[in-house]
Amino acid sequence: MFSNLIIIFFTFGYLALLFAIAWFSELKAKQGKRLSNHPAIYALTLAVYCTVWTYYGSVGRAATNGLEFLTIYIGPSLIAPLWWLIMRKIIRISKVQRISSIADFISSRYGKNITLGGVVTVVCLLGVLPYTSIQIKGVASSFEILQGASSIALLQVVPFYQDTAFYLAIGLALFTVLFGTRDIEATAQHEGMVMAVAFESIFKLLAFLVVGIFVSFFVFDGVVEIFDQAEKAGLSTLFQMKGDGSPTEWFWMSALSMMAILFLPRQFQMSVIENSNERHIDTAMWLFPLYLLLINLFVMPIALGGLVYFPSGSFEADTFVLAFPIAFDQKWLALLVFLGGFSAATGMIIVSTIALSTMVSNNLVMPALLLSKHFQARNQHQLGKILIWTRRLAIFGIILAAYLYYRHVAGQFTLVSIGLISFVAIAQFAPAIIGGIFWKRGARVGALAGIIGGFIIWFYTLVIPTMITTGYIDESLMTEGLLGIGWLKPHGLLGFEDLSYITHGLFFSLSINVMLYGTLSLLANQSSKEHNQAAVFVDIFKHSETMDDVVIWKGQAYLYDLKRLLSSFIGKERTDQVLEEFEKSTGKSLNQNEMVDPALVNYSERLLSGIIGAASARIMVSSVVKEEEITMDEVLGILKETQELKSLNNELNAKSQALKKATEELQDLNQTLRLNDMLKDEFISTVTHEMKTPITSIRAFSEILLEEEGSLSQDESRKFLDIIIQETNRMTRLIDQVLDLERFDSGKQELNLENVAVKSILMQAVNSIAQVIKEKGLKLTVAIELENIEMIMDQDRITQVILNLMSNASKFAQRDIYFQAKINQDQLIVTIKDDGKGIPEEEVPFIFDKFFQAKNQTSKKPIGSGLGLAICKKIITYHQGNIKVERLDGMTCFEFSIPIQFQQTQIKTNEQNSNSR
């Protein structure tokens, strides 16, 4: 029909168009205008779900199984409203945790476990590879039909270098490498790829609608006529619901496709990784089901029309879509249909391969490489390069493997059957993911065992039979069961032979999976890391804001190491930029030589996760972070400790404050004590000195009296004896005063407090000394200006003060002494003045110190013992009063005041505090 060249020209022309679209969008994105940031584009990219399976296979499926093909689209449409619940959560988690693929997602959820990531990757590879290969098959067979060759291509005959499919595969690989591995950050959105996929979605839909319209309205006279003719041809079973068995099938198929739309690597890639705005889901929730409706609108008419129109066997039902334009010689329509199918295939291959290559690099190759410290050390600087080349090689590897699979296996199966087998493989992730985002107990061992268990059942019930069909394995397994055990037949486990093999495989693999996941999760003890992640995933909407703060982390890292690590992947410039962003957003400043805080380590790890996957990032980060494993108990311990430390710290702070105060007090006290000690020494030395004076006299005269008994006159003897008695009295007085002062000092002195009439007390005191003053020829003026009031005081002590002051005054006065007493503001004020020469100003501050003379050791004041004033001060202080000396109008003026309202209780304590000993 067409020459090879024209078909190839248009095929590669179409690819070139994709290139152009991708290139143009990336250019626009660089200029700041992201075309993909639109909800409709997002919904269209989800339509990568519709592959050649839909494009060709749905018709094929409808032609054999009737309406059942719809289940594959009913599932996604039914679950679309739930996206708001599930998808939004997965997207939020993935953005926050910088998830790069579905393997990364699962590995991340279960403690960033390497094994789990690897297993998921392997399952994806094995599950999706056949699926990819059927795309190649779809393209290749349609290509051959277009050429006019028989629909059953002579695959094995043509060597691969003559096979167009091979070159198409290479072309696709190139495209994928170009637009899929530009950016090292796997979480970064592939603007060009997204736009190309969106375009493809439109293109395949239009092409399919066009051929549907052609078949319905040009080949036949409308849809109704097709159904009429089909009914006549005995095909009514295909478009009527059967009563028996099919509800089960419908249920399981819908469930299967629900899981597929969420967890197929390419779906995950488009709906989660390439999502630029969570709100786009809102639109996709109705737009995507609408797309599915449109693309399935003409499946039934084409299938029935094909069955009616084409003699059985002339065309495979999978190729009816293309067969009609060819049969009616609509060359250009046929080419359009071919390109539509090609677009369906390329979309799937490109996205799927990007997703798989990311998984291979991030969850398989990198962790394996990075586990070797030797490798890490040697390739520190080119890890970024290694990573990106791993992805490129993986893309080529996957596409080539798919091509090989197509050449050797896929050719013998229908599109849908292989697609469904893939779906079942992918469905094995459902328990781990759904459980992972809603159930905190979900544990690593459970997820791992569930996936592996499910995968084994999948392999046994769905893959082994295909190998039997292709002749790799003996057929007896199918008919007799494993080791001849009947209930172990791959299509009839436990005797369930009535189910379709897909439903059967799905049911058993998923049951085992869920059972293992649930049971082991309940039995398992999560590590803290896992628990941490579980909490983050399940409560993502709580955590996404405060992520960095909730990290419980034990270990230390240097900023330098972290920087080096980051720059080995993203380059120095970007590293600096990223750290700057961190500083800005957290307000923490980073110091080169400092240990970094957990928030930055966490931030770096998430950043790396976006590039090399969570598990690898964990390895990388832990290579620079001296991190210690922490168990849940330890976490609780740390939390508790932190609490305790905090309160302990507060307590310590308070204590240290108290200690500081106590120390200061002690220092003060010590100083006071030392001073007191010194004063005490001085005091003792002064006291002994003062004692020696009377003793000297006593001794001298005693000796004289003793030795010159006879020669002394009676007068002399009497005089000397008199002196001895005087001096003895002097000593007694001194001793009394010392003891007095000591009692006051130590606070042991007690006042004999009584309510007394002040006036009479004062009068008595003055009178008792008036005579002495008069004898000295001094004039005493007394002015007691008091009412007859009573107040509480120690009468004897106050008298003692007055006598002491009066006696001092009389020693210095030249002519006059004044005594005044009055009440002023609740204070009794007593003033004693003399007209003596006064006290030198510099000595005033010390005048009330005991043995004031001691300060000036060699010149002695002619006043008594030097203890009188000190005792006066004590007595007045004990009465809560004041005593002072000043020079007024040429007079020396001693004045004391004591409050009338005397409060006894305070006295002693005050005294004890101010007079320490």
Place this chain on the structure above:
Amino acid sequence: MNKILIVDDEPNILLSLEYLFKKEGFTVYIARDGEEAMEIIDVDLPEIVILDIMMPKVDGYEVCKYIKEKNEAVKVVFLTAKSKIQDIEKGLETGADLYLTKPFTNKDLITKVRNLIN
């Protein structure tokens, strides 16, 4: 007749010393403080001075220096209650010939003063 000056601010001590030395045949001058002592020295220089240290106005050390400056030959005896070793050293450094502490034994005092003169 040896002239002796006794300086002390304690009247009773002064009295006892005056009595003792008069009996021993000394010509006794007395002074009640340092100032008075210096006045006497200015007028009539004694052979020996018995000197208290702690006195009003001018202390014993000053008086001792004053005497020794005036005439080195005049013997100075400190008679004081200050008995610490530092006090004794200081007294001797000032130029005193003898340092005696209170209370004293009459005989002992007289013997030592006599020895000093001869």
